[in-house]
Amino acid sequence: MSIKTEEISSLIKKQLANYQNQVSVEETGTVTYVGDGVARADGLENAMAGELLEFSNGVYGMAQNLESNDVGIVILGDFSGIREGDTVKRTGRIMEVPVGDELLGRVVDPLGRPLDGLGEIKTTKTSPIERKAPGVMERKSVSVPLQTGIKVIDALVPIGRGQRELIIGDRKTGKTAIALDTIINQKDQNVICIYVAIGQKESTVKANVETLRRYGALDYTIVVSASASNPAPMLYIAPYTGAAMGEEFMFGGKDVLIVYDDLSKQADAYRELSLILRRPPGREAYPGDIFYTHSRLLERAARLSDDLGGGSMTALPIIQTQAGDVSAYIPTNVISITDGQIFLDSDEFYAGQRPAIDAGTSVSRVGGDAQVKAMKKVAGTLRLDIASYNELASFAQFGSDLDEATQAKLSRGQRTMEVLKQGLHEPQTVSQQVVTLYALSKGFIDKIPLDDVQRYESELAAYMHANHQDLYDSIQKSGKLPEGDGLHNAVADFTKSFQTSDDKKKATQK
Amino acid sequence: MSLDKKTVARRYARALFELVDADNEVDQTYQELIALRQVFEDNEGLESALAGVQMSLDDKKALVSDLQQGASQYVKNLIQMLFDYGRMDCMVAIIDEFERRYDAKNKRIHADVVTAIQLDKQQRDQLSANLAKRFGANEVVLNESVDPEILGGVIVHADHKTLDGSLSSKIKQIRRLLVR
Numbered sequence: 169m170s171i172k173t174e175e176i177s178s179l180i181k182k183q184l185a186n187y188q189n190q191v192s193v194e195e196t197g198t199v200t201y202v203g204d205g206v207a208r209a210d211g212l213e214n215a216m217a218g219e220l221l222e223f224s225n226g227v228y229g230m231a232q233n234l235e236s237n238d239v240g241i242v243i244l245g246d247f248s249g250i251r252e253g254d255t256v257k258r259t260g261r262i263m264e265v266p267v268g269d270e271l272l273g274r275v276v277d278p279l280g281r282p283l284d285g286l287g288e289i290k291t292t293k294t295s296p297i298e299r300k301a302p303g304v305m306e307r308k309s310v311s312v313p314l315q316t317g318i319k320v321i322d323a324l325v326p327i328g329r330g331q332r333e334l335i336i337g338d339r340k341t342g343k344t345a346i347a348l349d350t351i352i353n354q355k356d357q358n359v360i361c362i363y364v365a366i367g368q369k370e371s372t373v374k375a376n377v378e379t380l381r382r383y384g385a386l387d388y389t390i391v392v393s394a395s396a397s398n399p400a401p402m403l404y405i406a407p408y409t410g411a412a413m414g415e416e417f418m419f420g421g422k423d424v425l426i427v428y429d430d431l432s433k434q435a436d437a438y439r440e441l442s443l444i445l446r447r448p449p450g451r452e453a454y455p456g457d458i459f460y461t462h463s464r465l466l467e468r469a470a471r472l473s474d475d476l477g478g479g480s481m482t483a484l485p486i487i488q489t490q491a492g493d494v495s496a497y498i499p500t501n502v503i504s505i506t507d508g509q510i511f512l513d514s515d516e517f518y519a520g521q522r523p524a525i526d527a528g529t530s531v532s533r534v535g536g537d538a539q540v541k542a543m544k545k546v547a548g549t550l551r552l553d554i555a556s557y558n559e560l561a562s563f564a565q566f567g568s569d570l571d572e573a574t575q576a577k578l579s580r581g582q583r584t585m586e587v588l589k590q591g592l593h594e595p596q597t598v599s600q601q602v603v604t605l606y607a608l609s610k611g612f613i614d615k616i617p618l619d620d621v622q623r624y625e626s627e628l629a630a631y632m633h634a635n636h637q638d639l640y641d642s643i644q645k646s647g648k649l650p651e652g653d654g655l656h657n658a659v660a661d662f663t664k665s666f667q668t669s670d671d672k673k674k675a676t677q678k
Numbered sequence: 679m680s681l682d683k684k685t686v687a688r689r690y691a692r693a694l695f696e697l698v699d700a701d702n703e704v705d706q707t708y709q710e711l712i713a714l715r716q717v718f719e720d721n722e723g724l725e726s727a728l729a730g731v732q733m734s735l736d737d738k739k740a741l742v743s744d745l746q747q748g749a750s751q752y753v754k755n756l757i758q759m760l761f762d763y764g765r766m767d768c769m770v771a772i773i774d775e776f777e778r779r780y781d782a783k784n785k786r787i788h789a790d791v792v793t794a795i796q797l798d799k800q801q802r803d804q805l806s807a808n809l810a811k812r813f814g815a816n817e818v819v820l821n822e823s824v825d826p827e828i829l830g831g832v833i834v835h836a837d838h839k840t841l842d843g844s845l846s847s848k849i850k851q852i853r854r855l856l857v858r
Contacts, residue, residue, distance in 0.1 A: 191843040196835070211838040226854075237684045255840065 194257040199223070200238060202250050205399040206444040207241045209256045215239050218298060220259045225249045228279075229256065230263050230401065233445050240445045242401035244279060263298070265409045266291035267416035272360070275377055275391040278406040280413075283393060284377075295416055297408040301467035308473045313538040314425065314482050317353030317595020318346065318523060320588040323547035323605060325510055325530045328538030329423050330471025330480035334502055336487045336494065337512025341524055343486050345592055346510065347427040348376060350484065352383045353595035354425060360417045361389040362426040364410035367403050367433030370395045383593060403437035411468045414481050418470070421477030426469070430486035431462060435498045452497045462498075463505050494529075508532035522589060527554045540598060540647035546605040550584070557581025576614070583613045586621040599643035600629050606655060612663045620668050631662045686768050690760070691775035698752055699783075708780050710753045715773045717745070728766035786817040789836035792825050792844075805832070813837060 197211030207229060215221065221229045221241055227250065233240030243250065265280040268291045275284040282289050310328035327333045335343045351361045363380070365373045373393045380386045390413055394406040407428045414424040428434070435458055442455035450456050462485075469483035487502050492514065494503065503509055508531045517524035527550075536544075560578055564570060570578070587608050590596070596604075604625050607613055616624050632640060636658045642650045649655065667675075698707045718724055727733055728741060742761050746754045760766050781787060789809055791797070797805065806818040813836065830845035 191841055192847075194840050194842065195838055196840040197838065213838055237682065257840070 196255045196257045197239065199250060199252055199254045199256060202243075202247060202252060204440075204444050205243050205247055205401050206441065207243055207247070207250060207256070208238045209241060210238050212239045212256065212258060215258055216262070218262055220261050220263050221256050222259055223250050223256055224254045228259075230405075232441075233447070242404070242441055242445075243399065244401050244405070245399075247399065262296045263405070264294040264296050265412055266293070267295045267413050268293050271390045271413060272388060273386050273390075275373075275393055277398075278392060278394050278402045278409045280409065293416065295412045297405055297412045298464075299412065299415065299468070301464065302470045302472060302476075306470070306473055306476055308471050308478070310471050310480075310534045310538050312423075312471075312480070313535070313540060313598075314350075314359070314423075315353060315357070315598050316346070316350040317597070318349055319590055319596060319601045319604065320523060320525050320527070321346070321510060322539075322598065322601055323543060323550055323588075324525070324527055325508060325532040326535035326539040326543070327482065327484075327532060328471075328535045329482050330469060331508070331532070331534050331538075332466045332469045332483040332485065332506040333532060333535070334485050334487060334506040334509035335512070336489060336499060336503070336509050337524070338489055338492055338514045341512040341514050341517045342522060343488070343512060344376065344429055346512075346523060347429060347484055347486060348379055349593055349595050351380060351389060351425065351427065352385045352593060354388065355383070355385060357423075359388070359423045359425050360414070361385070362410045362414050362424065363389060363391045364407050364426065364428050365391065365393045365395070366406050366428065366430060367394065367396050367437065368429065370397070379593065400437040400440040403434055404441055407431070407434055407465050411465060411481075415468060418472060418479040418481045419477065421479045423479060424481040426481060426483050428465075428483065428485040430488055431465075431502060432488045432498055435461070454497060458498070459501050459505075462502055466502075466505050507534045520589075521585060522592075525588075527551055528558070540602075542602045542643050542647055542649045543598065543605070545649055546602055546609050549609070550605070553581065553584055557584065580611075580614060582618055583616070583621055584608060586618060587613065587625060589622065596629075597640075597644065599640040600632075602643050602649070603632055603639070603655070603659065604628065606649070607659050607663070610656070610659070612659055615663075616666070617668050617670065623669075624666055627666065628659070628662055632658065683768050683771050686765060687771035687775045690756075690765070690768070690772045691779060694752065694756055694772070695776055695779045701752075703750065703752065704780065704783070706750060707752055708776070710749055711773045711776055714745070714749075714753070714757075715770060718770055725767050725769060728761065729764065784817065785815045786819065787813050787815045787836050788819045788821060789834050790821045790823070792823050792828060792833040792835075794824070794826055794828050794830050794845075796824055797822060805834075809834065809836065812841075 195212065195214060197209040199207050199209050201208040212221070212231070215231045215234065217231060217234055219231045221231055223229060223243070227243060227245040227247070229241040229243045231239050232242050241256065266289060270289050270291045274282055274286065274289060276289070277283050280289070310330045312329045314327045314329045314331070316322055316327060321327065325333070335346055337343050347363070351363060354361055363376070365376065373391070373395060377386065377391055380389055380391075392406055392410045392413070394402040410426055410428065414426045417424045435454060438458060438461055439454050443449060443453065447455045466483055466485060469481045471480040472478055485502060485506065487499050489496065489499055494500070494511070511526040511529040512524050513526040514524070516526065557577065557580070560574065561581065564574070564578060587604060607628060613621060613624065639650050639655055639658060694707070695704070698704050728738055738761070742757060746757050749757070760769060787809070791805065802820060806820060809818045810816065828844040828846045831843040833844050834841040
């Protein structure tokens with residue numbers, strides 16, 4: 169076949185005729201004010217609230233205040249290159265971030281750009297960062313547990329998938345540790361995790377990412393980081409970015425766990441923005457819509473109905489208090505939005521009771537329905553026991569002449585507190601937790617010296633694992649305590665053979 | 679909180695425009711205001727002198743009456759009123775805003791045109807005709823400037839829109855594509 173030159177050139181001519189020199193048409197405005205992450209611009213009369221705008225040096229901004237004369241813009245990036253008189257153009261798009269499977273295992277900034285130096289993230293989909301939360305008909309009540317792997321939480325304040333559970337406490341009381349342990353415990357649970365670090369030190373973020381990597385948790389985790397050196401607008405949008413990424417998986421029918429670490433920093437960033445945008449300050453100088461900022465974010469956590477695939481997004485927001493003051497503005501706001509809180513107490517933390525969870529003030533409003541039956545059985549009276557122990561303990565400090573019943577109660581209480589201690593990054597399976605608490609509630613631990621309780625616990629787990637794996641499996645599978653007295657006998661056998669440290673000493677002396 | 683210049687200008691311009699529109703004196707008033715603006719532009723510092731405190735009141739009054747020479751009643755009143763209320767510094771802004779209203783009424787647009795070389799008569803007519811069609815205007819007032827930096831093509835700013843057909847921004851765009 170010969171090449172038909174004429175035919176080809178006529179085709180090319182046709183193509184060329186259609187080729188036009190496109191003139192770009194854009195709506196533009198002029199910057200009249202720049203400062204501290206915020207700009208004001210004249211013009212832009214048709215700009216939408218939340219629209220993405222582009223400055224002449226390529227930096228993006230988000231339209232926040234639409235006023236009669238100008239538009240207030242938060243700058244998402246380096247604002248030092250923007251000058252008064254620069255042009256700003258509309259993009260017609262609402263702020264979007266890339267979403268999808270490709271983000272798993274990566275560390276990204278609030279605009280979805282990689283921070284981990286592992287190259288471009290080739291996502292195909294994007295999603296708006298602000299989206300309306302699922303409505304009443306799109307939801308289902310929480311019924312499946314989300315195991316944190318931490319005994320005291322799974323027993324006392326159980327968390328269900330789709331729940332919002334606040335972690336609140338002073339600085340350095342182990343808030344982040346609880347969140348990270350929960351992420352680590354989701355290994356092989358088919359849960360996608362998102363860790364949003366807001367206003368933290370880069371070194372802290374790095375350390376947390378390394379922890380996740382070391383425990384193999386990074387493979388199913390996305391880390392969104394807006395560190396302390398980022399301008400306030402980045403800190404403000406970071407949680408919404410995380411939520412948008414999580415929703416993509418949730419609407420795909422998957423279970424998602426999202427940690428916002430922490431929302432007090434986001435509130436501070438939003439306060440900064442609002443004050444520079446000259447919105448009127450309210451209580452503690454926070455703007456009037458600070459409640460809505462958090463409520464619309466946390467409302468996006470949901471358990472979807474079966475029609476929508478039954479996915480879920482569980483949110484663990486973190487709030488830092490000052491000197492244990494939970495009645496400050498932001499803590500009360502977020503406490504009222506969430507479905508319960510885990511309160512961490514600094515006194516207990518320094519007394520060595522770690523995780524330092526205050527059993528009295530920590531609650532879970534919906535998680536009870538999601539708790540496995542076996543756990544409910546063994547942990548049912550735990551909260552009351554701890555409460556009465558605490559009361560008794562403070563009372564017993566004054567005198568030593570106590571009747572036997574009181575002493576028994578005190579010793580049980582001490583052992584309960586000892587059992588609830590757990591090391592860092594050592595999550596336990598639900599069956600192991602159930603057996604430990606079973607031994608406690610049936611009085612097996614009462615005879616063990618206090619110093620040996622933790623050793624007893626770990627040796628019991630090893631013993632059960634070696635000799636009675638079937639019991640573990642049955643608890644894991646059915647969620648109920650095994651029928652018959654198999655479990656009772658197993659624990660009794662082990663307790664009989666357990667050597668306390670005193671026994672050991674005697675044996676070596678002989 | 680004191681009102682900013684723009685809000686003030688909008689209110690005065692609207693009041694004046696509606697007043698003269700009712701009396702069918704829009705065109706005449708517009709011409710007078712343009713002349714007045716020219717005076718302010720030619721005499722830099724006039725605005726601040728009238729609004730400031732360096733001059734004595736009598737000197738200012740003399741200046742104001744000079745400004746009012748030959749003006750129609752409405753414009754005269756406008757000048758007097760702005761002076762009395764201490765809004766002399768808003769004069770130019772008010773005239774600009776009046777012009778915007780006048781343009782909207784007559785379907786006229788002002789276009790800032792930036793080119794690499796001076797436009798000739800034919801190009802100018804063509805550009806005006808095209809812009810008139812695009813913006814649905816009856817009349818286009820071109821405000822030309824030459825900037826060799828844009829290399830070729832033309833950039834038009836009109837009605838808060840930018841039509842960018844310049845060679846330099848095309849090259850910039852291509853560079854961005856290549857870098858990515």
